[in-house]
Amino acid sequence: MTPADASGSAANRWSDLDRPPLNALALRRGLLRPGGLWSSVEVVPRTGSTNSDLVASAAAGKAAEGAVLVAEEQSAGRGRLDRTWTAPPRSGLFFSVLLTPGPKIPIERWGWLPLLAGVATATALSRAAGVDTALKWPNDLLVTVGGAERKAGGILAERSGDGVVVGIGLNVSLRAEELPVPTAGSLALAGARVVDRDPLLRAVLRSLEEWYTEWRRAGGDPRASRLQEAYAAGCATLGRTVRAELPGGKDLVGEAVAVDGDGRLVLATGDGVQQPVGAGDIVHLRPALSEE
Structure with missing residues (x-):
């Protein structure tokens, strides 16, 4: 068969x-x-x-x-x-x-x-x-x-x-x-x-x-x-310094410190501000000092 x-x-x-x-x-x-x-x-x-x-x-x-x-x-x-x-x-x-x-x-x-x-x-x-x-x-x-x-x-x-x-x-x-x-x-x-x-x-x-x-x-x-x-x-992203490339050619660099209750990645920037980044706002996310 x-x-x-x-x-x-x-x-x-x-x-x-x-x-x-x-x-x-x-x-x-x-x-x-x-x-x-x-x-x-x-x-x-x-x-x-x-x-x-x-x-x-x-x-x-x-x-x-x-x-x-x-x-x-x-x-x-x-x-x-x-x-x-x-x-x-x-x-x-x-x-x-x-x-x-x-x-x-x-x-x-x-x-x-x-x-x-x-x-x-x-x-x-x-x-x-x-x-x-x-x-x-x-x-x-x-x-x-x-x-x-x-x-x-x-x-x-x-x-x-x-x-x-x-x-x-x-x-x-x-x-x-x-x-x-x-x-x-x-x-x-x-x-x-x-x-x-x-x-x-x-x-x-x-x-x-x-x-x-x-x-x-x-x-x-x-x-x-x-x-x-x-x-x-x-999540391998947390604890790393990352660069979020945002629409309009802007970059946001900081340490990924948390994923908040809405599923957004929270970045701690160099000036002490914690900035949540939503998936819809991300063009690419990668280690700041790497092209990976």
Whole structure:
């Protein structure tokens, strides 16, 4: 019998033994359960952007909370500030989920969702892959490759009606010669003990469900849900001198001292002022004395 999968033919399935396609049926069996968050799991061979597709589906009323859309390859993956995200087919996890916090969660607390996704992903990767994943404010996932921090993933959240689509891109088996830029990395290059994408995806989604359920149970309060504490503990940005490049060509240099209750990064500047910086105001954030 020929095994069926979301990527199409049997020839497709085994065309790269190092990078087999995801098993959509197994993912559904492992993730969909009565009373759980995840309502559907769809795996497509290729698309432009899972975020764009899921935003459109949500706007058309064709997606419910807990919908998960995964692509084996993205041709127009996006990060913040319209930066592109590209990677070889089946070399990573590229997926989006639809979350609808509901009227009991104040809108101003929805901004914690991408930070929540970062905490959930880092927690899952530590457990499932044995990789220490740090968070670079506001939406980057960092791993250590050859003693240096490298970006292995990113998170993008977009409002869609009464919900939020959260997209996660993660380099899993990307090889050194395939890196798009020298500052990129992957789980494989960071020495992950697991690079099988099926268990990694299940681990991330289960962790995301746990953190989201707790956050919503707490009314979106980042302190009561322990989200603010967990994010600060895993944030590599805190304690460093950074430069926030703001719109209009202005720079703000200071020590990152906290993430406040609104999810903003608080910088202590040289003149003693503590200045909160919102994600929407950031063009780029990096160590002040480095071009990384």
